[in-house]
Amino acid sequence: MLNDNSHSHLPPYIIVTHTGLSEESSFLDIGSGTGKPNVHIAQKFGVKHSVGIEIEKIRYLLSQNNHKVLLQQTLEEGTSINVRNCFFLHGDILQATHLNPFSHIYMFDVGFPTETLHELAIIFNNSISQYLISYNSGLDSVGFNVELIHSLPTFMHGSGERHTCYFYKRTVLDSNIEVDTEPDTVFKEALRVINSGENETLRFVTNKIQEWHDRPKTRSGRGKEMRHRE
Numbered sequence: 001m002l003n004d005n006s007h008s009h010l011p012p013y014i015i016v017t018h019t020g021l022s023e024e025s026s027f028l029d030i031g032s033g034t035g036k037p038n039v040h041i042a043q044k045f046g047v048k049h050s051v052g053i054e055i056e057k058i059r060y061l062l063s064q065n066n067h068k069v070l071l072q073q074t075l076e077e078g079t080s081i082n083v084r085n086c087f088f089l090h091g092d093i094l095q096a097t098h099l100n101p102f103s104h105i106y107m108f109d110v111g112f113p114t115e116t117l118h119e120l121a122i123i124f125n126n127s128i129s130q131y132l133i134s135y136n137s138g139l140d141s142v143g144f145n146v147e148l149i150h151s152l153p154t155f156m157h158g159s160g161e162r163h164t165c166y167f168y169k170r171t172v173l174d175s176n177i178e179v180d181t182e183p184d185t186v187f188k189e190a191l192r193v194i195n196s197g198e199n200e201t202l203r204f205v206t207n208k209i210q211e212w213h214d215r216p217k218t219r220s221g222r223g224k225e226m227r228h229r230e
Contacts, residue, residue, distance in 0.1 A: 021047065051102070055092050075199065
């Protein structure tokens with residue numbers, strides 16, 4: 001079960017005060033891992049969309065499994081856990097050309113290569129996104145059109161890691177950039193499923209997990225599994 005102690009400590013009032021996060025906001029987590037920040041944001045704020053994108057298959061599948069459990073609790077047991085607007089994607093964010101329609105971007109970018117940050121800056125700058133929450137200081141120095149508005153020491157429950165979280169606000173848009181207000185193709189499936197409702201989301205998530213279980217098993221994979229058991 002995901003709960004308030006399973007993610008970095010970002011007090012809700014800090015997020016609201018410095019980024020204006022509300023029910024009208026759309027939240028994107030780049031490198032969403034097992035989905036903890038997305039679930040937290042959905043539960044606390046009831047945002048319009050809370051979408052995560054993760055490039056590592058296993059971590060993505062863990063997020064899907066967590067999401068499935070929470071959706072089942074909501075639909076079958078009548079709990080009030082608000083995850084209806086969550087969605088998790090398996091993919092590479094660098095395939096996107098912009099981050100629309102997301103107003104708030106979050107990324108636990110500790111260890112992101114500078115080259116990746118430069119590429120993300122181009123994508124962010126070509127978006128309508130107004131706020132960026134990061135664990136890197138000086139994102140403006142790698143090309144992001146942002147200004148630092150707040151910073152906060154954080155503690156990672158579980159691992160015990162301590163980092164500083166930085167809150168950025170977009171500066172004036174580059175007049176030479178034509179901002180596309182339509183959702184990027186990377187996110188269209190996520191938005192379609194969210195808008196279809198909880199039952200459709202649960203069906204989609206269940207199918208994705210089943211596809212993984214039904215995948216062809218390679219001989220080398222079985223060998224590794226056997227050696228691990230030994």
